[in-house]
Amino acid sequence: MYKFVLTGLLVNFLFTATAQESLLKGVEDSLPVREKVSAAFKSTRVINAHSTEMLGRQNLDFRILHRFGPLNTGVKGWFGLDGAAMRMAFDYGITNNLMVGIGRSTLYKEVDGFVKTRIFQQATGPRSIPFSLLVAGGASVWTAPSSSLPRNPAKLDASQRTSYYIQLIAGRKFSDRISLQLSPIVLHQNWVAFPEEKNTLFAIGGGARYKFSKRMAVTMDYHHAIKGISNANYDPLSIGIDIETGGHVFQLHFSNAQGMNERAYLTQTNSRDMRFGFNLSRVFKLGKKRS
């Protein structure tokens, strides 16, 4: 009997001794955790199009966009660098799932604004979701004199100068490197420049990223107008490189679109000639520090 008790004690001490090796065992949750998939794209825009990314809460994004002239102007036009269109914009994250933005382009002195919200976010683990879904809606107004607008119309009133859009963005980060998205868009222009153009335009957008190093990625976005576009218009295609420098994101690219808001790049891309351009994004944190 004593022998038995001793053996029992010894066995038990041995057991507790081995159990001691990992204190965390049993305390840590061993269940798989639900994880939201983030950073499918470096920036809230693929190049021209809204991406599946959002700004964080109280993050202010100052964006400067340039689109130069066509590359095929050659040395005479310094490969397009002689002429530049520009858009300056401020985007702000109200919550992690809701952001707003305003911008102004030099092209027809157009002012634009948008609201973008995330309906759900791609997630892994329990209650996983295979893709993210967002919706963006916006409006833009030409503020340039009527005589300088496309096709030099007679005097346009404020309503005629306005257009609206709503866009759904569905995207999936397939791996650390590859992200793809699809974004159908409906654009309504109160006034159209060409007779064959319809006031309401439907287009489908596509965006992609291939991240080839920790701070660089190749990006592409494209829109194809399904209905309502003028014959003089071409599908906007942009191919570029994202460079992240910790704070700044530079998006250098070639595109045949000169427009930098939804209405402009969808309806005012009137050639296949590629141009150089860049987006510069700098994020600031506003509001009090949480600690």
Add this chain to the structure above:
Amino acid sequence: MFTFSGQHFFMRVRMTILFLLTIVCHAVIAQTRFFTKSAKVSFYSTTPLAAIEAHNVKAVSVFDHTSGQIEFSVLMKGFEFEKARMQADFNENFVESDKYPKAIFRGNIKNVHDLALNKDGVYRAQVTGVLTIHGVSKTQNAESLFTIKSGVISAASELIITVADYNIKTPALVADKIGKTVKILVNISAYQPLSQNN
């Protein structure tokens, strides 16, 4: 099966004793263990160009008063930064959280017997152990303060680590914004007794 034949009865007594022994042994050990699932781990990187900080309030820690063992486990993705973009950068490009989801510390409190659990006071403790981040394990020493107030144990510790030690690369592009060393602060507001059910 449940006949009172001598042999069976003796077997049952044996089994009962074995069972009781198991409980007693584990209970003795368990009583000296404490845990928390809400330890706060923060880190700070400061350079003339940028001050970066991140906080994780869900670190898990277990502390054994008998042996002096102390352990931490922190989910890298649980660190919250001011800027969403910075947080994504940290997880994706610096610590590669998908590959190395946790940081683990396994250490020992040298002078653990100076800590009198039944006596209020502030105790200085020398903690030495192995900190594993980004798949790299490195021995670290940290000066810690344990506070005991009416049986409740709280603790705070500070540690400075060298980023390069953990094979975390800072590309030239961002080198002047990320400190060569990072200060880590650990704060535990209350350790709870660890019972067998936990």
